[in-house]
Amino acid sequence: MSFTLAKTERLAAILAQTPVIPVLTFDDAKSGVAASKALRDGGLTVLEVTLRTPQALEALHAVVQEVEGVTVGAGTVLEPEHVEKAVRAGASFLISPGSSPRLIAAGSEAPVPFMPGVSSVTEAMKLWEKGATFAKFFPAGPAGGPEYLKALVAPLPSVHFVPTGGVTLANAPSYLKLKNVVAVGGSWVAPQELIERGDWAGIEALAREAAALKAR
Structure with a gap:
């Protein structure tokens, strides 16, 4: 039960593509595809589709199949079952807000990179001991x-x-x-009100602003 160098390098390559990873919550596949295309056209090509709705896996699969030029991961991965289902849906990477022992065991053995979450030094050290050199810091603020x-x-x-x-455009x-x-993760680039209104131009504009940010 450890994080392999090969998957760590794959995760590093994914994260290097963008300064901002949109954290997305979709209620249906159609809006998920449209929003993802708008984000891509605005310059954000790494997406995190959270497993927070009954339609999340369907939406994730649709984005993987129908939106070219993006790398799609599954977020809010909370249990081993989520790992298996997200991989089957086509997720290229997995993200969790935390790092429970059961989830670490399943995530580290997944065929795709897994990035667990931490909010303390102790949690970060425990992951480092297992070979993890990337972690989500949540809730950051x-x-x-x-x-x-x-x-x-x-x-x-x-x-x-x-x-x-x-995390916002300002901070x-x-x-x-x-x-x-x-990189940072944020929902501000595709807020729910714009998704519900179908304001894809608005999402593209927000993505363009975010894509202009630079990591050190």
Whole structure:
């Protein structure tokens, strides 16, 4: 039960593609495909489809099949069953908000890269001991924000983070300038109200702003 170098390198390559990973919640496949195309056209090509709705896996599969030029992962992966179903749906990577023992065991053995979540130094160290050098930092704002992550650079130089939770266009640069942040996750680039209205041009414009941000 460990994180292999091959999958770590694959995850590193995925995260290097973008400064911002949209955190997406879809109620149906059709809107998922349309929103994903808008995000891609705005310059964001790595997407996290959260498993928060009954239609999430269907939407994820539809995006994988119908939207060219994007790398699609499954987010809010909470249990081993989610790992299996997300992989079957076509997810290229998996993200969890936390790191329970059962989930770590399943995720580390999955055929695609798995990025667990942490909110403390102890959790990050436990993952590092298992070979994980990338982790979601969640909920980023309540857990301490950029200052907290900055303090981890010296003691944990080989662990890199994707802060998510409370990240916005305004504060994303404060995270992205840090040595141990490779990208940020955020729902602001595809807010539910725009998805529900079918405002794909609005989502594309938000994606274009986010894609202009740069990681250090």
